Amino acid sequence: MSNESAFDAASAVIPGGVNSPVRAFRSVGGAPRFLVSGHGPYVVDVEGREYVDLVCSWGPLLLGHAHPQVLDAVHQAVSRGLSFGASTPSETELAETVIARLAPRTAAPIVEQLRLVSTGTEATMTAIRLARGVTGRPLVVKFAGHYHGHSDGLLADAGSGLATLALPASAGVPAEIAAQTLVLPYNDRAAVEAAFAQFGPRIAAIIVEAAAANMGVVAPAPGFNAFLAQTAHAAGALLIVDEVLTGFRVSPAGWLGLEPVEADIVTFGKVIGGGMPLAALGARRSIMEHLAPVGPVYQAGTLSGNPVAVAAGIATLAAADAAVYARVDEVAATIAEATSTALRDAGVSHAVSRAGSLFSIQFQATLAHDYVGVQRQEAFRYGPFFHAMLDAGVLLPPSPYEAWFVSAAHDDDALNRVLDALPAATRAASAAQP
Numbered sequence: 001m002s003n004e005s006a007f008d009a010a011s012a013v014i015p016g017g018v019n020s021p022v023r024a025f026r027s028v029g030g031a032p033r034f035l036v037s038g039h040g041p042y043v044v045d046v047e048g049r050e051y052v053d054l055v056c057s058w059g060p061l062l063l064g065h066a067h068p069q070v071l072d073a074v075h076q077a078v079s080r081g082l083s084f085g086a087s088t089p090s091e092t093e094l095a096e097t098v099i100a101r102l103a104p105r106t107a108a109p110i111v112e113q114l115r116l117v118s119t120g121t122e123a124t125m126t127a128i129r130l131a132r133g134v135t136g137r138p139l140v141v142k143f144a145g146h147y148h149g150h151s152d153g154l155l156a157d158a159g160s161g162l163a164t165l166a167l168p169a170s171a172g173v174p175a176e177i178a179a180q181t182l183v184l185p186y187n188d189r190a191a192v193e194a195a196f197a198q199f200g201p202r203i204a205a206i207i208v209e210a211a212a213a214n215m216g217v218v219a220p221a222p223g224f225n226a227f228l229a230q231t232a233h234a235a236g237a238l239l240i241v242d243e244v245l246t247g248f249r250v251s252p253a254g255w256l257g258l259e260p261v262e263a264d265i266v267t268f269g270k271v272i273g274g275g276m277p278l279a280a281l282g283a284r285r286s287i288m289e290h291l292a293p294v295g296p297v298y299q300a301g302t303l304s305g306n307p308v309a310v311a312a313g314i315a316t317l318a319a320a321d322a323a324v325y326a327r328v329d330e331v332a333a334t335i336a337e338a339t340s341t342a343l344r345d346a347g348v349s350h351a352v353s354r355a356g357s358l359f360s361i362q363f364q365a366t367l368a369h370d371y372v373g374v375q376r377q378e379a380f381r382y383g384p385f386f387h388a389m390l391d392a393g394v395l396l397p398p399s400p401y402e403a404w405f406v407s408a409a410h411d412d413d414a415l416n417r418v419l420d421a422l423p424a425a426t427r428a429a430s431a432a433q434p
């Protein structure tokens with residue numbers, strides 16, 4: 001089987017041949033690679049070709065593919081049964097682990113209780129319902145270019161004015177639902193102040209990626225997250241910090257471990273499940289006790305806290321020690337610097353955008369700090385760059401608007417394969433035509 005024939009077969013029975021649009025190669029062209037296995041820093045496609053993986057399942061695989069301790073925990077859990085629809089002691093263990101990792105870096109504890117769900121989308125959707133239930137208010141502030149999953153109210157685009165209610169960002173989202181969201185430019189304090197001046201008493205929450213990494217990586221400006229906490233709290237609203245992508249990836253306590261912020265609700269996903277469908281939201285007890293069955297905010301899930309997923313999460317966090325974070329930081333820095341050097345040698349204008357161990361390349365000389373800015377880059381250079389890397393056995397995210405993900409399993413052999421691929425790929429980027 002070739003990747004092309006696998007894609008043709010998939011396209012006949014699956015819309016676009018993919019079960020999540022980011023997997024399609026729409027912005028780089030060609031057939032997506034159909035993968036059959038992964039080990040450490042590598043994945044193998046249906047043609048038997050091996051690639052250094054810089055997608056890492058879009059974040060969960062902090063330890064790399066098929067980590068022995070994680071597989072062992074999963075095998076053991078599987079042998080005890082796949083799902084019970086009842087509580088299991090391991091859910092408590094995972095909640096305790098997360099709470100311990102988030103232990104007070106700010107004046108008051110941020111996470112005293114945790115609710116496990118299956119996807120990041122569910123975690124943020126529930127966080128918003130919870131914020132509305134706690135405050136009795138309808139509106140939510142989000143930032144352009146930030147992704148919080150695909151629930152209706154979070155698929156919203158900025159309206160025409162600065163502080164106007166949002167428009168649907170997807171067909172199928174009713175205008176009335178999008179209008180419950182305000183979409184503001186990221187890192188723009190004046191826009192946040194204007195929105196609160198106009199709508200403050202009706203705003204339930206601000207939701208923000210702890211560090212933006214779904215429009216490429218865009219770090220929060222120094223003090224911006226703290227400013228959001230202050231602004232929300234002064235208006236009686238909550239701050240939801242979305243750590244689905246950054247959580248347990250950029251540090252043992254996620255972004256909040258690098259930058260303590262007075263978050264009210266924190267959402268987790270990706271690394272917390274180590275590659276299995278698992279996500280969570282956490283907050284102070286006084287907030288979490290608004291959730292059913294204690295409080296009036298309804299939330300449920302047949303497979304929530306699934307024992308196999310929880311086993312993978314516990315094993316992943318147990319293995320993610322200081323050495324893992326140090327290696328991930330080192331791998332990220334090495335690849336980011338080598339890519340920048342190669343691009344400079346090839347005469348390509350670019351800026352490296354970094355937030356902790358997350359990074360991406362902007363094809364423009366000056367680093368942009370919001371969505372309008374990142375879209376000004378010469379995105380046409382990415383397709384030829386991506387394909388030259390792919391030909392050399394390196395799998396990058398198939399879009400310039402995604403973070404590059406590394407793992408602690410990326411050893412020096414894998415790093416050297418990436419570094420060896422860069423000169424030809426950066427020449428391809430240099431030769432690219434709009």
Ligand SMILES: *Cc1c(COP(=O)(O)O)cnc(C)c1O
Nearest residue numbers: 119120121147148149242244245
């Ligand atoms: C991936 C992601 C989500 C959605 O998680 P899913 O598990 O894909 O539903 C939400 N927020 C952020 C910041 C993400 O990166």
